[in-house]
Amino acid sequence: MEDEKKLEEFQQKIDANIKIEPKDWMPEKYRQTLIRQISQHAHSEIIGMQPEGNWLTRAPSLRSKKILMAKIQDEAGHGLYLYCAAETLGVKREQFLEWLHEGKAKYSSVFNYPTLTWADMGAVGWLVDGAAIVNQVSLQGTSYGPYARAMVKICMEESFHQRQGFEIMVELAKGTKEQKQMAQDALNRWWWPSIMMFGPHDSESAHSNQSLKWKIKRASNDELRQSYIDKTIEQGHHLGLTFPDPNLKFNEATKHYDYSPIDWDEFWNVVKGNGAGNKLRLKHHIKAHEDGKWVREAAKSYAQKQNLIQKSA
Amino acid sequence: MDNDDQGILWEVFIQVKAGRPYKHIGSLHAYDKVMAMQSARDLYTRRNEGNGIWIVKADDIVSSESSDGEAFFDPSNDKVYRHPTFYKIPDGVKHI
Amino acid sequence: MKNELIDYCLRIGDSSLILSHRIAEYCSKAPLLEEDLAITNVGLDLLGQAENFLTYAAEIKGNTNADNLTFKRREQDFRCLHLVQTPNTDFAFILARQFFIDVYHKILFSKLVKSEDLTIKGISKKAIKEINYHFQRSSDWIKRLGLGTQESNKRLQNAINELWMYTDELFIDNETDLIISKNNIGPLSSSLKIEWTKIVNSALNFSEITIPESDVYSLRYGKDGFHTEYLGYLLAEMQHLPLLYPDAKW
Numbered sequence: 001m002e003d004e005k006k007l008e009e010f011q012q013k014i015d016a017n018i019k020i021e022p023k024d025w026m027p028e029k030y031r032q033t034l035i036r037q038i039s040q041h042a043h044s045e046i047i048g049m050q051p052e053g054n055w056l057t058r059a060p061s062l063r064s065k066k067i068l069m070a071k072i073q074d075e076a077g078h079g080l081y082l083y084c085a086a087e088t089l090g091v092k093r094e095q096f097l098e099w100l101h102e103g104k105a106k107y108s109s110v111f112n113y114p115t116l117t118w119a120d121m122g123a124v125g126w127l128v129d130g131a132a133i134v135n136q137v138s139l140q141g142t143s144y145g146p147y148a149r150a151m152v153k154i155c156m157e158e159s160f161h162q163r164q165g166f167e168i169m170v171e172l173a174k175g176t177k178e179q180k181q182m183a184q185d186a187l188n189r190w191w192w193p194s195i196m197m198f199g200p201h202d203s204e205s206a207h208s209n210q211s212l213k214w215k216i217k218r219a220s221n222d223e224l225r226q227s228y229i230d231k232t233i234e235q236g237h238h239l240g241l242t243f244p245d246p247n248l249k250f251n252e253a254t255k256h257y258d259y260s261p262i263d264w265d266e267f268w269n270v271v272k273g274n275g276a277g278n279k280l281r282l283k284h285h286i287k288a289h290e291d292g293k294w295v296r297e298a299a300k301s302y303a304q305k306q307n308l309i310q311k312s313a
Numbered sequence: 314m315d316n317d318d319q320g321i322l323w324e325v326f327i328q329v330k331a332g333r334p335y336k337h338i339g340s341l342h343a344y345d346k347v348m349a350m351q352s353a354r355d356l357y358t359r360r361n362e363g364n365g366i367w368i369v370k371a372d373d374i375v376s377s378e379s380s381d382g383e384a385f386f387d388p389s390n391d392k393v394y395r396h397p398t399f400y401k402i403p404d405g406v407k408h409i
Numbered sequence: 410m411k412n413e414l415i416d417y418c419l420r421i422g423d424s425s426l427i428l429s430h431r432i433a434e435y436c437s438k439a440p441l442l443e444e445d446l447a448i449t450n451v452g453l454d455l456l457g458q459a460e461n462f463l464t465y466a467a468e469i470k471g472n473t474n475a476d477n478l479t480f481k482r483r484e485q486d487f488r489c490l491h492l493v494q495t496p497n498t499d500f501a502f503i504l505a506r507q508f509f510i511d512v513y514h515k516i517l518f519s520k521l522v523k524s525e526d527l528t529i530k531g532i533s534k535k536a537i538k539e540i541n542y543h544f545q546r547s548s549d550w551i552k553r554l555g556l557g558t559q560e561s562n563k564r565l566q567n568a569i570n571e572l573w574m575y576t577d578e579l580f581i582d583n584e585t586d587l588i589i590s591k592n593n594i595g596p597l598s599s600s601l602k603i604e605w606t607k608i609v610n611s612a613l614n615f616s617e618i619t620i621p622e623s624d625v626y627s628l629r630y631g632k633d634g635f636h637t638e639y640l641g642y643l644l645a646e647m648q649h650l651p652l653l654y655p656d657a658k659w
């Protein structure tokens with residue numbers, strides 16, 4: 001039962017930009033929203049390792065292989081920071097993984113799309129990470145302390161990721177005819193999914209208002225999306241590639257780019273898991289988890305034996 | 314579900330330069346302290362962020378009450394986080 | 410001497426390159442998230458070491474570079490050890506393979522830091538710090554798996570049994586070894602055996618792993634350009650893009 005006074009004090013803290021820490025009183029809905037949001041953010045980082053891992057063994061230069069390997073490793077690290085932030089709310093990592101495997105937890109559906117060419121490594125780094133950065137920079141100001149701190153750390157590392165992707169696009173765009181085609185094709189496939197990463201329009205986003213009031217979110221979906229689009233179009237011009245949207249136009253009045261309506265049918269289909277991608281990503285994760293069970297048990301057992309040895313010494 | 318499948322939660326403190334204080338940087342999961350120390354290095358000092366590392370089991374940390382806590386010190390409530398539980402989401406609560 | 414020096418650099422560089430590649434294959438498949446990160450770290454270190462040796466080999470050869478050597482060489486021109494070509498059968502295989510190489514590298518590089526070739530000396534001084542860490546890591550895992558549970562011990566024993574035969578190549582001297590040793594650039598491969606055996610046997614005994622019987626496994630080795638059937642498939646994947654688009658720069 002929630003105390004009206006406590007709720008008021010809580011809101012005052014939020015309004016004064018005082019961070020909420022794990023042991024502070026918080027409304028149950030605040031806690032639940034964060035448990036879900038932070039852990040799903042973590043799952044996204046981990047699942048995101050797969051589409052990129054898909055091209056790691058085919059990276060066509062030593063430099064790009066090194067950089068991609070470091071990037072994927074960073075993503076593992078980001079997932080790790082986020083699981084740890086989520087655990088401060090009283091749920092163990094084992095539980096988060098179980099929810100993921102049972103299909104009860106979501107992750108960013110952009111990672112269900114397949115990476116079909118090397119140019120996808122460029123597009124994913126430039127667009128998907130680019131979108132993630134816009135979102136994460138905003139989340140650095142989130143009200144929950146551990147989540148905000150994780151975001152600060154992630155943002156420091158993330159800009160390297162986008163540069164990596166853009167560098168690949170630059171190389172391809174100035175390369176052979178096949179390379180240019182590869183780059184254009186990747187942009188054609190990843191542009192809309194990257195825009196959809198920001199979620200439904202504000203008008204259709206049921207949870208947004210409360211999240212904004214509690215400063216879990218610091219900006220609305222559409223605000224962030226527009227910011228991303230404006231930035232990215234400028235970058236795309238540099239590459240000499242075209243965006244797959246005939247209605248993309250700079251609006252002199254608003255000073256923003258206008259764009260075509262988003263195809264939400266595709267988005268909802270992918271979110272609901274109706275794509276081969278979703279099943280394959282999850283299957284891969286479950287397999288790694290199950291294949292590794294004997295290893296975790298061995299490590300646990302060894303640690304227990306060590307403890308007994310130390311105690312009797 | 315195996316409660317300890319992912320091992321023990323450790324908190325990591327990094328000393329960025331000799332002489333500076335150790336600062337809390339984050340957490341990780343490991344089964345023993347050797348593994349925890351190696352993971353701390355791999356996870357938190359990949360970009361040469363550290364001169365020294367301390368790792369502590371999260372359970373061993375004793376924390377003060379938050380400012381709006383109980384008047385009397387409650388020993389069962391002295392863990393740095395809420396007690397990890399197996400929190401069941403009640404039926405009917407929607408996830409999107 | 411020039412040819413032997415190139416050959417020697419390729420042997421060390423190719424072995425690290427291929428081992429790093431095997432680790433790259435394992436990305437996102439590790440038993441624990443922290444371990445995925447840790448193993449990838451090892452892979453990155455090895456890739457860096459490979460690049461250093463291949464760059465040096467390319468310099469000596471002239472008219473080429475590390476990327477050309479990596480992506481455009483024929484299989485029979487690679488000089489990697491057979492051991493690093495073995496597949497990622499399971500975590501026990503991965504750690505057993507890694508442990509054998511880490512002990513080997515630890516001993517080899519402790520000699521290479523005294524090399525009269527200044528470039529090799531420089532590369533090795535940097536690499537030895539990473540190698541000492543790799544060795545510590547894989548030794549700890551051998552103990553964990555050997556002494557952990559019945560199942561982990563069984564799996565580790567199986568991996569050690571199957572990989573053992575590939576270890577004899579580590580200590581075979583060929584023409585390159587003789588010239589390299591004579592010029593004080595590096596040690597004879599055969600000279601590494603006693604110490605390697607001591608460290609490995611001690612670790613396996615401690616971890617309750619039976620040491621397999623030694624046997625001559627092959628008459629022809631990776632260091633002479635004769636490889637396992639695994640390497641062809643690995644290279645097909647690794648070299649695929651540059652070979653498909655020969656005029657492209659990446």
